[in-house]
Amino acid sequence: MVEAEVAAAGGGRVEAVQLRIGQLAGVHEAALRFAFEQAREGSVAEQATLCITDLPVAVFCPRCDRIVELPQITPLACPACRQPTGDIRQGQELELESIELSEVGT
C-alpha cells in the first residue's frame, strides 16, 4: 500500500506513515508495529516512523437521533440514554491517512 503511494508520488523515501485505526478494527497496536518493522526492511519505508491515530467508537442512537462517541467499546449502547444500538458509524477503520516523503537525493 505504502509503496504504491510512493510510486504514485514519483518516488522518494518515506519519512513517516500515518494510520487511522478504530478501536473495533481488531488490530493490536503492538502487533501492528512489529509487523511494520518486519515489512519495512529493504523497502522504501525502511527509515519511516509509524504514527497511529486511535479512533474512538461512535454509534448512531435512534432515540437521541444523533451519533454519539462511546467512552468504552462495550456495551454498544448510547451513553446518554442507554439505548442499545448496533449501528456503528466509526471505530472499524484501518486506513492509511498520509505518508510523508522526503525528496530523492536529500
Ligand SMILES: [Zn+2]
Ligand atoms: Zn441515546
